[in-house]
Amino acid sequence: MTLVDTTAALHHAEPQPHVPAWATQVENDAIRVRRGSVDAELATRHAGRRRLQIAYEIVGAEDAPVLLIAGGISAHRHVAANAADPAPGWAQGLLDAGRALDPRAFRLLSFDYVGADGGLDAPIDTADQADAIALLLDALGIERLRAFVGYSYGALVGLQFAARHPARLQRLVAVSGAHRAHPYAAAWRALQRKAVGLGQHQGGDAHGLSLARQFAMLSYRTPEEFGERFDAAPVLENGRVRVAAEDYLEAAGERFVARISATAWLRLSESIDLHRVDPRQIRIPTTVIAVEGDRLVPLSDAVALVEGLGLHGRLRVLRSRYGHDAFLKETDRIDALLGAALRETTAGVAP
Known part of the structure; x- marks a missing residue:
């Protein structure tokens, strides 16, 4: 497995001694942005072993705890505007100063889903995405995530990651996603x-x-x-x-x-x-955030997920006229729920 620099240096930033030269680095008010890609071989569930690149972006102080953020199937590694890329990201607003996902408090890692570039015309499983994350963490030298925050498809991937790689995750926050497709x-x-x-x-x-x-x-x-x-x-x-x-x-x-x-x-x-996870296999603290009126992930499925999680699960229900898209539209309310879940993580409080 190798790491590949996919972008040119920005603002003439010079790599610091402890920062690998393979990644673009930008420092702006102590918030560092690194972008690159990982060359890896992934053993997929339905299409055999495949060579691929896993593109990523990581924002935040080098010594801060790492959170992984993943969105819907059209989401990508660029979550919010930063010094390396001023274009708005798919979750613009959720990474603002003072928010639960403030890059001054955490290193925020995101990646492009396997298959998102259209180069893999074969069945892809959420388990493949979870295993790709494990490969990415290995390449970046990240032993364990403080939390995985997944929205929609990202929540499915987060559930798979919690089930398949539990030693690498402290807490999961699954927003508008369940253990199976309704x-x-x-x-x-x-x-x-x-x-x-x-x-x-x-x-x-x-x-x-x-x-x-x-x-x-x-x-x-x-x-x-x-x-x-x-x-x-x-x-x-x-x-x-x-x-x-x-x-x-x-x-x-x-x-x-x-x-x-x-x-x-x-x-x-x-x-x-294709997504299926047995909630009983997940043994880490998990906050499930469901939306009343979500037509894709009904509240009944979120309840079933939390029941399967047992003592490891906690359910939060949001009422919103935006349905499944509430995680993109209800920025303040989602931020409050994320903040509560991450404070529990920081304090080491079990759900």
């Missing part, structure tokens, strides 16, 4: 994949992927939100009826197509439905 949600995703397949068959990958994303948006959000935002009469355009939400859905589809390939999305979507 059959209703799996059926919803299967139809989305059929839309992509139809687009591919007709030579329109982008159109099929955009349509799949639009279907997905209906499962991420709630009827209550749509009732408030799009309660307008339909209009006639060129003899066709157009409803109020269509502009919003089409814009979401266009943005999605611009940042992920059809192959990557299909394989990561499948991996959600």
Whole structure:
């Protein structure tokens, strides 16, 4: 396994003696940013041994405890704007000063999911993602994570990591994710994949992927939100009826197509439905944050997960009109729940 520098030096920052030269380093008000990739061989569950690169970003003081942050299937290693990359990240706001995930208090590690680059056109399992994290930690010389904070797909990966690599994790926070794919949600995703397949068959990958994303948006959000935002009469355009939400859905589809390939999305979507973890195998403190009205991860599944975790599990329930997407929209409320869970970690308090 080797480490590869994937970016040029920024702001002419010189590597310090204790910082490996393979990683880009930027220092800004004592917050260090390192980006790079790991060349590794991963034994996947369904596709044999594969050579791949694991791209990562780590932000924070070198001697601070390490937290791993992972989001949905379209999330990536860039969580929030920093000195190395000023572009907004997928969880912009959650890493602001004073937040639970303040990079002045922790080293925050994130990575690109296996298959996210579209280069692996084979079945991918959440267990593969967990094992890739273990390889990444080995390469970075990180023995143990203070916590794993996973949202949506990231929560599934976090559960796998807790089950497969318990000695490397002190606490798990799983937001909007459970130990298995709910059959209703799996059926919803299967139809989305059929839309992509139809687009591919007709030579329109982008159109099929955009349509799949639009279907997905209906499962991420709630009827209550749509009732408030799009309660307008339909209009006639060129003899066709157009409803109020269509502009919003089409814009979401266009943005999605611009940042992920059809192959990557299909394989990561499948991996959600392949996901299975026995909660009884998880023996570390786990905070499960569920959202009432989440149509993809019903509250009943979160309850079943916590029951399986036994004394190791604690459930927190959030009421939000944003449904599954609450972790992206309810920044202040999610931050408060994260802060409580991480304070327990720091104090060594069992759930």
